[in-house]
Amino acid sequence: MEEEKFGAIIVGAGPAGSTAAYLLAKEGLEVLLIEKGAAPGGKNMFGGRMYSHALNQIIPDFWDQAPVQRAVSKETVTFLAGDQAVSLNCQDLSWVSPPYHSFTLLRAEFDAWLAAKAEEAGAMLACGIRVDDLLIKGGKVAGIIAGEDEMLADVVIAADGVNSIIAQKAGLRKKAPEPHQVGTGAKQVIKLSAEAVSQRFGLSGNNGAAQLFVGDCTKGMQGGGFLYTNKDSISLGLIVGAGQLQKNKYRISDLLEEFKESPHIAPLIDGGEVVEYSAHLVPEAGLSMMPQLYSDGILVTGDAAGFVLNLGYVVRGMDFAIASGAAAAKAVIAARAFNDFSKQKLSIYQQFLKESFVLRDLEAYRGAPHFLEIQRMFKAYPQFAAGLVSKMFTVDGSPPEHLMGKALSHIKKSGIGWAQLAGDGWKGARNL
Amino acid sequence: MKKLSIEQLLGIDKFAVDDEEAHIVLNKEICATCPDKPCTFACPACLYTLKEDGEIGFDYAGCLECGTCRVICPKDGAITWQYPRGGFGINFRYG
DSSP: OOOOEEEEEEEOOSHHHHHHHHHHHHTTOOEEEEESSSSTTTTOOOSSEEESHHHHHHSTTGGGTSOOOOEEEEEEEEEEETTEEEEEEEEOGGGGSSSOSEEEOOHHHHHHHHHHHHHHTTOEEEESOOOOEEEEETTEEEEEEETTEEEEEEEEEEOOOTTOHHHHHTTSSOSSOOGGGEEEEEEEEEEOOHHHHHHHTTOOTTEEEEEEEEEGGGTTSSEEEEEEEOSSEEEEEEEEETTHHHHHTOOHHHHHHHHHHSTTTHHHHTTOEEEEEEEEEEEOSGGGGOOOOEETTEEEOGGGGTOOEEOSSOEEOHHHHHHHHHHHHHHHHHHHTTTOOSHHHHTHHHHHHHHSHHHHHHHHTTTHHHHTTOGGGGTHHHHHHHHHHHHHHOOSSOOOOOHHHHHHHHHHHHTOOHHHHHHHHHHHHHHO | OOOOOHHHHHHHSOEEOOSSOOSEEEOHHHHHTOSSOTHHHHOTTOOEEEOTTSOEEEOOTTOOOOOHHHHHOOSTTSEEEOOOSTTOEEOOSOO
């Protein structure tokens, strides 16, 4: 008797894995979706917001059925410097009618929902199983090994997250990412009433707010803070370059507590109750940390492939994960027509990624990670911006100075060189 | 809001600790040769501590499974890192 063999085994029931499983199951493939957590989402966390466009392509009007928290109507970027905080704030109410621009989410419930969609479509979901290794036959990936069990498949899709052990086992990634390629994120979910959330952020109905912070919150280290409003809680956290904490002798858990106490945050979370503390790595180096995306019998998707884009004012991960899961499914379907899952046939995955926005956008913003490594972005510029704008609003009887003069004298005082300012401005405008 | 210690924060989280198998194992002989010991600052759960005799103390219970230690460890072979066995470890209820 022939051994049972799946059309595809997908490792990891996050957004990339569940999307691939959903689409492949819909095509009638025998799909096994393996999740190491006790339930999908149990190991997953993110900042707090998903841009809708990618999932809406796959499950139109998903918001009618998915456990979303709030549709984001308000975007804010805030520079923090001591007593001063200067924000750029944008509200666009077209974002909160269909097709909703973005939603805040909680991953435990959302990922469980998406995995259930894959199950409904016919995928077999197996939770509480850690994939230990890949089954290699004749130099090709032929399945997975979990404990004593071996399972065969035409193709394995690695959707096992930023630490992708599977991509490494397949030899697609040589070793763990470098410290400068990832950020350590830490987050607290803080429970409040829905009314308090709406009132404190000036939100009507179930509209939501997303806010990013730069400056004091990371003590000038590369990284920043984030805040997302859920229905009746707030996701508040920090991301700091993984290599930076040791150098500066800070612990991110302490920094987050300090951030919560700062006068810019404390009133927003007053009376709230912390219901979870979580941490995760964020791939931040874009294309420069991308592993080989495919080989004989295997594809790599989502965070495992480093598909995250951070522009400082926009941070995207889930839309990339979902679209890359979809591209992987498409590639498997294409390879299946030839019953050939060789590296050569699966190479069409890369083409699908380029045709979707995934590689197109990562390539367009290829310079962003490098630009955001400039130390001035995290201390000198936030101080400069906050100081200058504060001065603009200050009336204290001192002699008048026109805006140009204010700006010039402020630049002089900041210690940022003209050449640096011009260079950074030029680079920023071109790369972000 | 009152400041919370890392012990209090981890106390809020839900873990299924695997008493039989540690998912992260240190080679303390290698750790002893590491001058900077970045793990003692970088771990968001503060599970790596510096004991008075300079040795690294480590407890895998309370691990949030982020992988920071694996990435920042400068010594090859010092940290053997894998996820906990299926069903064990951190269980995010919100995420």
